[in-house]
Amino acid sequence: MPPPRHLWSGNEAVAHAAFDHGIGLASGYPGTPSTEILEVLGALGGPARWAPNEKVALEVGLGATFGGARALVTMKHVGLNVAADVLFTAAYTGVNGGLVVVSADDPGMASSQNEQDNRRYAVAAGVPMLEPRDAQDAYDLWGLALEISERWRLPVLLRMTTRVCHSRSVVVPRPRELPTAAPSFDHDIASRVMVPANARRAHQRLRERLRGIAEWAETAPIAFEHRGDRSLGLVTAGVSAMHAREAAPTASSLELLLTHPLPLARVARFVAEVDRAIVVEEGDPCLFEQLRAAGIEVAGRPEPFRFGELSVPRIRQLLAGDLTPDPEPPRGKPPELCKGCPHRSVFGIFAKHDLIVAGDIGCYTLAALPPLNAMDTCVCMGASIGVGLGLRHVLPPEQARRVVSVIGDSTFVHSGLTGLAEMVYNPPATGHVVVVVDNGTTAMTGQQEHPGTGRTLTHEPTSRISFEAVATAMGVARIAVVDPCADEDGFERTLLDLLASETTAVLIARRACLLAARRVREAERSKNSCSAGGGNP
Amino acid sequence: MTLVKVDVVIAGLGGQGVLKASDILAEAAFLAGHDVKKSEIHGMAQRGGSVHSDVRFGSCVLSPMITPGEADYLLVLEATEVEPHRHRLRPEGRLITPAALDPALLPSKRSLNVGILAVLARELTLPIAAWHAAIDRQLRPDLAGPNRELFTRVFRYPSLTGASS
Numbered sequence: 001m002p003p004p005r006h007l008w009s010g011n012e013a014v015a016h017a018a019f020d021h022g023i024g025l026a027s028g029y030p031g032t033p034s035t036e037i038l039e040v041l042g043a044l045g046g047p048a049r050w051a052p053n054e055k056v057a058l059e060v061g062l063g064a065t066f067g068g069a070r071a072l073v074t075m076k077h078v079g080l081n082v083a084a085d086v087l088f089t090a091a092y093t094g095v096n097g098g099l100v101v102v103s104a105d106d107p108g109m110a111s112s113q114n115e116q117d118n119r120r121y122a123v124a125a126g127v128p129m130l131e132p133r134d135a136q137d138a139y140d141l142w143g144l145a146l147e148i149s150e151r152w153r154l155p156v157l158l159r160m161t162t163r164v165c166h167s168r169s170v171v172v173p174r175p176r177e178l179p180t181a182a183p184s185f186d187h188d189i190a191s192r193v194m195v196p197a198n199a200r201r202a203h204q205r206l207r208e209r210l211r212g213i214a215e216w217a218e219t220a221p222i223a224f225e226h227r228g229d230r231s232l233g234l235v236t237a238g239v240s241a242m243h244a245r246e247a248a249p250t251a252s253s254l255e256l257l258l259t260h261p262l263p264l265a266r267v268a269r270f271v272a273e274v275d276r277a278i279v280v281e282e283g284d285p286c287l288f289e290q291l292r293a294a295g296i297e298v299a300g301r302p303e304p305f306r307f308g309e310l311s312v313p314r315i316r317q318l319l320a321g322d323l324t325p326d327p328e329p330p331r332g333k334p335p336e337l338c339k340g341c342p343h344r345s346v347f348g349i350f351a352k353h354d355l356i357v358a359g360d361i362g363c364y365t366l367a368a369l370p371p372l373n374a375m376d377t378c379v380c381m382g383a384s385i386g387v388g389l390g391l392r393h394v395l396p397p398e399q400a401r402r403v404v405s406v407i408g409d410s411t412f413v414h415s416g417l418t419g420l421a422e423m424v425y426n427p428p429a430t431g432h433v434v435v436v437v438d439n440g441t442t443a444m445t446g447q448q449e450h451p452g453t454g455r456t457l458t459h460e461p462t463s464r465i466s467f468e469a470v471a472t473a474m475g476v477a478r479i480a481v482v483d484p485c486a487d488e489d490g491f492e493r494t495l496l497d498l499l500a501s502e503t504t505a506v507l508i509a510r511r512a513c514l515l516a517a518r519r520v521r522e523a524e525r526s527k528n529s530c531s532a533g534g535g536n537p
Numbered sequence: 538m539t540l541v542k543v544d545v546v547i548a549g550l551g552g553q554g555v556l557k558a559s560d561i562l563a564e565a566a567f568l569a570g571h572d573v574k575k576s577e578i579h580g581m582a583q584r585g586g587s588v589h590s591d592v593r594f595g596s597c598v599l600s601p602m603i604t605p606g607e608a609d610y611l612l613v614l615e616a617t618e619v620e621p622h623r624h625r626l627r628p629e630g631r632l633i634t635p636a637a638l639d640p641a642l643l644p645s646k647r648s649l650n651v652g653i654l655a656v657l658a659r660e661l662t663l664p665i666a667a668w669h670a671a672i673d674r675q676l677r678p679d680l681a682g683p684n685r686e687l688f689t690r691v692f693r694y695p696s697l698t699g700a701s702s
Contacts, residue, residue, distance in 0.1 A: 007567040007575075110578040134574070134601070167576040167601035168563055239601070246599040312604045329605075330621040332587025333550060 010138040010164040015040035017142035020175040024069025027057040030445040031076030032111040033165035034104035053414040054079035058086040065095035068183040077105040092202035098149035108309035117283035122260035129157040129260040131238040143176035214261035222258035233274030247315035342511035345484040347374040358388035362408035382415025392428035410442035410450040431502040439513035447516040459523040477503040484509040542595030549614030554650035559590035564671035566594035576601035655691035
C-alpha cells in the first residue's frame, strides 16, 4: 500500500507533525501567518492553548519542557520580540523535553507592521534554527527540530515564512521514532536558576553545545545538494530554494535546512567546486554575512533584493545582474472594515471630533485608511497606550486634550495592562482616555478566543477577565461601557464627557464582531446545554 | 492535451470564495495524482479587499507562486479585478470571467466560484470524479451536493457563450 499523502499547508503540516510526535503542550498567540498551527492542532485533539501573549506562551512552553514534556510554541515574527526575553535565557538554561519555537516571518509584509528577519534571533540568542522549504519539510523538520532539541537540550527555532506557512503542497507524513516523553521533575538549580555564577557556566555550556551541533551538521542530513552545471552554484534556504531551482534549473545548488549553526566546511566545499557561488536569500543578508565572515567566497545580492519576497522572476533578475526595479503591480481593492462593523462607529466619531488617535494592532488599524483616516499612530501590540500617554505629556494642553488611545480586546490582554499601570502611575496633567474596542474576539487573525472571551482555543468555557474590573482594580478614575452601534450618540457623549473630565479613564466600546457572532452564539448555546461539544468549526 | 504543468490564478474580492475555489482546484489536481502547490496571502486581504490565489499542478512543482506573465489561466470572480491581475497571464493564456457563465445556470451569487471552476474544468483534463471528490472534501456536507450538481451542469452544458479571452 502506498503511504498516505496529503495536501497540507506548512502550518497544517507542523500541527500534524506535533500531534504525531506526542506533543505534551502547545501554546502561542495568534498572528498571521502562524495562527492555523494551534487551531489545527486543537481540532486534532492536541493540547493546544492560546496564551495572553508570546512571552507567556514561551514561558509556559519552557516550564513544560523543564518538566520533561515536549512543547511547541508558535508566533508570528514580531511575537518573538515579545518572547525574546525568555528565548535568550532559555538558551542558557536549556530544556529537558524538546522545545520547538515556530517563528512565522512575513517578508513583504502581507499582514504585518515590519519585515524583520528572525534568523537574526537564532544567531543573537544562540539557538539552533531550521528552515522548511515547503509543507513536506515543515513536517519533517518538526521531527528533526525535536531530535536536535532533545539531544543538545536547547530550544530550537523553526523559522517559517508566509509562503511556507500558507502554501499547500503534497505531504507524506513519516513520523520519526522518538522515545516517549515521561514528564517528571528533577531539581537542577545550577542549570535553571540564572544568577550570574550559574549563568556564566551556562553561557560556556551553550557555546559548547552549538559547536557540537555545527560539527554534527557537517555530515548530518540537514542540506540538499543538487549537482548541476559547475559554472554557477546557489547557496540557499527556505522557500527561496524552490524559487531558485525553478529560476535556474541547470545550476548547482546547496539548499540548507539547518541555517544556524551553519555547516561551514560543507558550504566551503560546495563553493570550491563551482566557478561562481551566489547566496540566494530573502530578507537580510544573514547567510551571506556568516559565510563571508568565515572566509567563504560567496557573492551576495544587491540591496534592492533585501526588500519584499523573493520569487522566480526576481531571482532570474538577481542572477542576470538586472537591477531594473520591478514594475509596480496594479493595485487591487484595498481591504476595509466590514459593513456594520462596530469599529466604524467608534472611528467615525474620532474623525468627527478630529481627535489625535494613538492606535494599535487589529482590524481597526484599517481605520487609518481613507475614508476614515482616523488613526495617527500604529507601532506594535499595546503601543497605543504608551504612545498616547507620551503625546499627552508633551503636547500643548489644547492638543493634549484631544489625544485618545484605542486598543482592541485581545491586544489589551496581550500588552495593554502595563500601559494602564503607566497611566495610573504617571497620569498626564490633562488626564487620558483609553478606548478599548471590545468586539469579543481576536478578529484580524480569524476570530480566535483570548482570556477576555471566557472561552479556550477550542471554544470551551473557562474563566473570563473583566476589563472594567481590571481597570477599577488598577485605580483608573473613570470607567464606562457603551455599545457603539446600539447607542452611537451615547458613545459620543460619554467619550466627550471623559475627555472633558481631565482624569484617567477607560471607555469600553463593547459590541460583538459580526464575523464572530455566529460562532460565539453556537459556543454559548453548547455551554448552556452542557453538551460536551467544542472543537473547531 | 498533455501539459507538464498548469498554472491557474484565481482572483476576486474577499468573501467571494476565491480561496475556496483554489482549495477545490488544488484538491482535484491532488486527487488526480499530480504534484500540487497552492499559494495565497491570508489576513488583511480578507476584509473585502482584492484576494488572489495561485494554483500550480503537474509532474513536479517547485515555487508555489506563479510568475507574472506566465499563468495559463486567469479566473476572475469580479469584473473590477480583471485589470489588476491581467498581467499574470501569458500572452496566449485564457481569461475566464463570470461573463463565461449563463447566469441562469447559477442558483445564487454564492455559487459563482464553483460555477467558474466548472468552466475551467472543461479546458483541463482532470477527471470529473476528482472534481466531485474535491468538492465533497472542501465544502460543508449540506453545500457539497448542490455544488456538485451545479458543477456537473456547467461542465456538461452544450455551449458557454460569451467566454472572453
